[in-house]
Amino acid sequence: MNAPPANAALVDALLSLKTAEEVEAFLADLCTPAELRAFAERWQVARLLDAGGKSYREIAAEAHASPTTVVRVARYLKDMPQQGYRIALDRLKTKA
Known part of the structure; x- marks a missing residue:
């Protein structure tokens, strides 16, 4: 799947997160x-x-x-x- 660059950067950011707490914090900031x-x-x-x-x-x-x-x-x-x-x-x- 070829995502637009902004989507790919978001995917990279999500993949960089290591714990549930990090994901929760990122989503709270993002959404x-x-x-x-x-x-x-x-x-x-x-x-x-x-x-x-x-x-x-x-x-x-x-x-x-x-x-x-x-x-x-x-x-x-x-x-x-x-x-x-x-x-x-x-x-x-x-x-x-």
Whole structure:
């Protein structure tokens, strides 16, 4: 994947961080509280979708997300070539 230079620099910055505390501090500086909540919401939706057993409505209610967000995350999990959600979900499963 060829990211624009600004995106590549951000990726490099994220990869330079070594601890959860460093990542939290960087994200707190980089993002607004609303942006962080949106990221956390999408990640919770991805985890709930991956776990299965719940309807999109149930996932939306549990994650305090809109149905549109649930559908969008589901589409990215299933159809998009990047598979970023899938990579993180699978790595966290093997870590547990």
